Each structure stands twice: as structure tokens, then as C-alpha cells.
Amino acid sequence: MVSATRRGIPKAATGIVGLDDITLGGFPAGRPTLLCGGPGCGKTMLALTFLINGIRMAGEHGVFVSFEEQSAELAANADSLGYQVGEHIAARQLIIDHVRIERAEIAESGEYDLEGLFVRLGHAIDTVNARRVVLDTLEALFSGFSDTTVLRSEFRRLFAWLKDRGVTALITAERGKGDLTRFGIEEYVSDCVILLDHRVEDQITTRRIRIVKYRGSAHGTNEYPFLIDTDGISVLPITSASLAHTPSSDVVSTGNSDFDTMFGLGGYYRGSSILVSGLAGAGKSTLGAMLVESACARGEKCIYFAFEESPAQISRNMRSVGIELDKYVASGLLLLESARPSLYGFEMHLARMARDLHTFGPRHVVIDPISAFSGPSQEIHSALMRLVDICKSTGITALFTSLASTIAEMDADERDISSLMDCWIFLNTVESSGRRNRTLSILKSRGMSHSNHVRAFALTDHGLILEDTLRTAASSPES
Amino acid sequence: MTTESVVPGVADAAFYNLRLYVAGQTPRSQAAIANLHRICEEHLAGRYRIEVIDLRVTPQLAAGDQIVALPTLVRHLPPPLTRIIGDLSNTDKVLVGLDLRPAGNAGGT
Numbered sequence: 001m002v003s004a005t006r007r008g009i010p011k012a013a014t015g016i017v018g019l020d021d022i023t024l025g026g027f028p029a030g031r032p033t034l035l036c037g038g039p040g041c042g043k044t045m046l047a048l049t050f051l052i053n054g055i056r057m058a059g060e061h062g063v064f065v066s067f068e069e070q071s072a073e074l075a076a077n078a079d080s081l082g083y084q085v086g087e088h089i090a091a092r093q094l095i096i097d098h099v100r101i102e103r104a105e106i107a108e109s110g111e112y113d114l115e116g117l118f119v120r121l122g123h124a125i126d127t128v129n130a131r132r133v134v135l136d137t138l139e140a141l142f143s144g145f146s147d148t149t150v151l152r153s154e155f156r157r158l159f160a161w162l163k164d165r166g167v168t169a170l171i172t173a174e175r176g177k178g179d180l181t182r183f184g185i186e187e188y189v190s191d192c193v194i195l196l197d198h199r200v201e202d203q204i205t206t207r208r209i210r211i212v213k214y215r216g217s218a219h220g221t222n223e224y225p226f227l228i229d230t231d232g233i234s235v236l237p238i239t240s241a242s243l244a245h246t247p248s249s250d251v252v253s254t255g256n257s258d259f260d261t262m263f264g265l266g267g268y269y270r271g272s273s274i275l276v277s278g279l280a281g282a283g284k285s286t287l288g289a290m291l292v293e294s295a296c297a298r299g300e301k302c303i304y305f306a307f308e309e310s311p312a313q314i315s316r317n318m319r320s321v322g323i324e325l326d327k328y329v330a331s332g333l334l335l336l337e338s339a340r341p342s343l344y345g346f347e348m349h350l351a352r353m354a355r356d357l358h359t360f361g362p363r364h365v366v367i368d369p370i371s372a373f374s375g376p377s378q379e380i381h382s383a384l385m386r387l388v389d390i391c392k393s394t395g396i397t398a399l400f401t402s403l404a405s406t407i408a409e410m411d412a413d414e415r416d417i418s419s420l421m422d423c424w425i426f427l428n429t430v431e432s433s434g435r436r437n438r439t440l441s442i443l444k445s446r447g448m449s450h451s452n453h454v455r456a457f458a459l460t461d462h463g464l465i466l467e468d469t470l471r472t473a474a475s476s477p478e479s
Numbered sequence: 480m481t482t483e484s485v486v487p488g489v490a491d492a493a494f495y496n497l498r499l500y501v502a503g504q505t506p507r508s509q510a511a512i513a514n515l516h517r518i519c520e521e522h523l524a525g526r527y528r529i530e531v532i533d534l535r536v537t538p539q540l541a542a543g544d545q546i547v548a549l550p551t552l553v554r555h556l557p558p559p560l561t562r563i564i565g566d567l568s569n570t571d572k573v574l575v576g577l578d579l580r581p582a583g584n585a586g587g588t
Contacts, residue, residue, distance in 0.1 A: 100545050107576035110511075110565035115502045116534065116546035123538035145548065145564075 015053025255290025278427030
């Protein structure tokens with residue numbers, strides 16, 4: 001898929017969600033791109049994905065020259081991401097060539113060059129009529145040959161030759177100390193340099209990607225988190241989400257007609273962000289499930305991301321308050337996704353959620369709860385902001401639950417998060433006459449009037465029932 | 480021509496099956512071919528076979544012997560398989576590489 005994007009240079013789409021956004025269309029077509037990073041940061045998988053997607057999405061055949069891994073190992077790794085490499089090889093769409101260099105087997109006598117590599121590469125390109133080439137990792141040659149002067153001049157010739165052939169090449173390189181690459185390969189690739197990183201903070205690892213340079217093209221300049229799992233790679237563009245979205249004036253039901261009347265327009269704005277905070281057991285998840293159930297009943301797709309309960313547990317618990325979710329899961333309208341918060345960092349959860357939002361295309365989403373995530377509050381805040389932005393830019397109504405103390409005791413983090421939200425519902429329990437009563441109030445609702453009453457409610461097996469306005473002023477939550 | 484009973488010191492008596500990979504008729508290719516013929520005539524007269532493979536003509540043969548640098552001389556027999564890269568202008572290194580002279584032996588021309 002070579003597309004001339006917006007008066008810019010032609011680009012070869014990687015087909016990786018998010019990466020094509022931050023590169024504004026992909027890698028420079030017909031030119032070499034350098035992909036550098038430390039060990040285990042995903043260079044090989046990203047490179048392989050680039051080839052496979054080229055075959056599947058753009059009909060561009062590929063050649064993968066591996067200097068490190070055996071062809072069979074590489075194919076096995078790729079299959080773990082769900083790529084059927086063998087089929088592409090059999091269909092003559094892909095060649096994996098393992099170039100083995102055993103220093104101990106090679107003696108040197110007189111002058112030589114790397115023409116053999118050129119011949120192999122050229123032959124492989126011709127055999128499958130390839131448009132994309134990966135060299136992983138070219139630097140392995142430095143351990144195989146003693147004459148680095150020859151290697152360097154041959155690298156220069158190789159990159160010129162790749163350009164001549166007009167193939168879109170991706171060359172991987174090991175990250176060096178201080179420099180981008182250990183042997184200074186970046187010197188030869190001047191068109192596009194991409195850096196991968198793999199950091200551990202608070203015992204949680206996050207993969208990040210950054211475009212160091214991209215000649216002839218604008219690009220995102222930040223570090224973006226990315227994800228490798230069984231569904232392949234996805235990158236979460238952060239700043240591509242801007243505040244340019246047009247807000248909807250549509251209103252969607254909260255899932256309860258009484259509760260709807262507490263809002264001036266009869267519900268939440270479609271595409272708005274809603275925070276439901278409250279103590280443990282206050283009914284936060286129920287409010288999320290209510291929104292989902294009523295939306296599914298209208299035939300609108302929803303995703304419920306749960307970070308504390310399994311999908312089966314949520315279904316069971318919601319059934320006890322008269323909310324039936326299973327049938328919508330079965331009919332494909334609802335996706336119930338569970339993951340432990342500690343599985344990976346919030347950035348990674350965010351990347352996963354962003355990908356699911358992209359592929360499933362829901363109209364409403366519930367994240368239950370955001371308070372489960374630990375990490376630097378700054379990071380969580382910025383990640384959450386991005387999630388809110390992604391939802392807003394795609395018109396998705398997002399309901400977040402948060403385990404909170406009373407408003408008076410609320411700490412700075414919670415107030416920060418609430419400022420991102422358009423609507424804030426506070427659930428509380430108050431003790432009176434030897435009973436615990438649930439109460440509900442709307443703290444804010446941007447763009448529409450709302451009831452200022454603290455309403456008592458009950459969770460029955462027919463759902464949420466609002467009782468009359470709570471008039472026992474003595475037990476208001478602020479006191 | 481059996482080579483299964485190669486005893487140290489007897490390697491000299493073995494038959495040499497050599498394959499020289501080049502790309503085109505470049506001066507470097509021609510130098511490598513000439514150097515190899517000269518060395519073989521001097522040291523292996525009557526018990527060697529040289530096969531010159533021009534990868535410009537048969538590029539598909541490059542992967543089989545794991546050719547990266549050119550020219551490359553591959554010794555298929557006697558085992559073990561060894562590779563010598565370069566135009567073979569350094570005769571001593573070729574002789575060491577082919578096990579015709581132990582490394583570090585100061586003798587020679």
C-alpha cells in the first residue's frame with residue numbers, strides 16, 4: 001500500500017494500529033528505515049509484522065533476512081503472534097533466509113567484499129518479487145568479519161543498493177551505550193529512524209516507541225507505549241487525540257428512567273465521560289452495567305473492561321440486581337474483558353483497551369474501576385486523559401468507576417481525575433436508624449442542568465430504585 | 480577417497496574438494512581463481528578438484544554454503560568444512576586455512 005499522503009513522500013503502511021498514525025502513513029516507501037532498541041524490546045516482531053501486514057493488506061511480498069535466529073525458530077515465534085508464516089512461504093509471498101556467520105569457520109586471506117550478501121538478497125527479492133525487505137540484525141556481521149572498514153563501506157553500498165532496488169527496507173540494530181546503535185549504523189540510514197524501548201518502573205514493564213527522525217515527513221515526536229500480545233502489535237498514539245472533537249448533543253439513558261430525570265436533558269450526553277465514584281459496595285459497577293444493558297437493548301455495541309472481577313462474576317452479580325448481560329455477550333453486542341491491573345502497566349492496559357475500542361467499535365464503554373491501577377499518579381492521569389480523548393474523538397460514551405472515600409477526604413489524585421470528566425456521580429452510604437442507606441448525587445454534569453438532591457436508592461432484584469429525596473439533612477455526605 | 484579415518488598428520492594425503500565462489504569476472508575474482516590454482520598446483524598436485532561458482536550466473540547457490548563475503552573458498556573435503564574469504568593473495572593464510580600448514584609454523588616461502 002504505497003500511498004502519497006498529503007503532498008508528502010510516498011509511504012508503506014505498516015498495518016500496525018497506531019504506528020501508521022504517528023508516522024502519518026507508514027515507513028518511507030522504497031527507502032530504508034532503521035529500527036533500533038535493546039535486547040527483547042520487540043524489534044524482530046515489529047519487523048516481521050511489517051512484512052506479514054505488507055503481504056496481507058497491501059499485497060506486497062517480503063524477504064526476511066535473519067542474521068540471528070534460525071528460520072524455523074523465527075517462524076515459530078511469529079506463529080505465537082498468530083501469523084501463519086508457513087502459508088505465506090508456501091504461497092511464495094515470503095522468504096525467510098537465515099544468514100549464519102560463524103567467525104570460527106572463517107579465515108581471511110586478502111581483499112573481500114559482501115557481494116555474496118547482495119547476491120542472496122537480490123535473488124530472494126527476485127524470487128518472490130518482494131517490495132519489502134527486513135534485515136535483522138545487520139550488526140551481527142561485525143562479529144563475523146574483522147575488517148570493519150570493509151564492512152562500513154559495504155553497508156553504505158548496501159543501503160544505496162536497497163534504494164536502487166526501490167524496496168521498502170527495515171533494518172534492525174542493537175541499541176548502543178550513548179549512541180542510538182552499537183556500531184553507529186544510524187549514520188547510513190538517513191531517512192527514518194525509530195527507537196524501541198522497554199522500561200521497568202515500579203516492577204511494571206512498558207514498551208515504548210519513538211520516531212527519532214523522519215526525513216521529508218511530519219511525525220509524532222513523543223514516546224508512545226506499544227503492546228505485543230497474541231493479537232500482534234499495537235501502538236497507542238497519545239497526542240493524535242486532540243481537543244478538536246465536536247461534542248454530541250444527543251442524550252443516552254443512564255439505564256434507569258427515574259435516574260434519567262435527575263439530569264436536565266434526561267441522561268448522559270452521548271460521547272461524554274462519566275465518573276462514578278463511591279465507597280466499596282456502593283453500587284458503582286451497577287451503574288456501569290445499567291448503561292451497558294440499556295445501550296445493548298437499543299442494539300448499540302458496548303465494551304465492559306473489568307479489572308477486579310472475571311466476566312462470569314460480573315454477569316452473576318449483575319443478574320442479582322436484574323441486569324442480564326449474558327445474552328448480549330452471546331449476541332456479540334457486548335464484550336466483557338477482564339484483566340488484572342498488575343498484569344502490566346496502565347499504559348499497556350490503555351494500549352490494549354485502545355486496540356479493542358478500535359477493533360470492536362463500541363458506542364459505550366465501562367472501565368471498572370480506574371482506582372485499581374497503581375503507579376505514578378502523573379502517569380495514570382495522563383494515560384487516563386488519553387483514554388478519555390480517544391473515546392471523545394470517536395464519540396464513545398465512557399463510564400469510569402472509582403473507589404473513593406468521602407468527598408471531604410478525597411485526595412488530590414481523585415480531584416485531578418474528576419476534572420477530566422464531564423459528569424461526576426457520587427455514591428455513598430449513610431447510616432440512619434440503624435440502617436445503611438445508599439445515596440446517590442450528581443456532583444457535576446457539564447453542559448446541562450442537574451438535580452442537586454442527594455437521593456436514596458435501593459438495589460433490588462429488579463434493578464435500581466430511587467426513593468424519595470433524602471431529607472434527613474443531618475446525614476448528608478459532606479458532614 | 481574415504482575420509483573417515485583422518486588421522487592427525489595424515490590430512491595432507493587426503494583428497495581436496497574445493498569450491499570457490501565469485502561474482503562476475505572482476506579483477507578480484509580473477510586474482511582469487513589464479514591464486515587458488517597456483518597454491519593447489521604447488522601443494523596439492525594431483526589430489527584436488529576446484530569448482531568455481533559464479534553467483535552472478537547461479538545466485539541460488541549462495542544460501543547453501545552460507546556465502547556472505549566474496550570471494551569465498553569453501554573446503555568441502557576433507558572435513559571439517561572450512562571457509563576462507565578474500566582474493567587468496569596471502570598464501571600463508573590460505574595454507575593455514577586449508578590445514579596444509581599448522582598455524583604458527585614459521586616455515587615456507
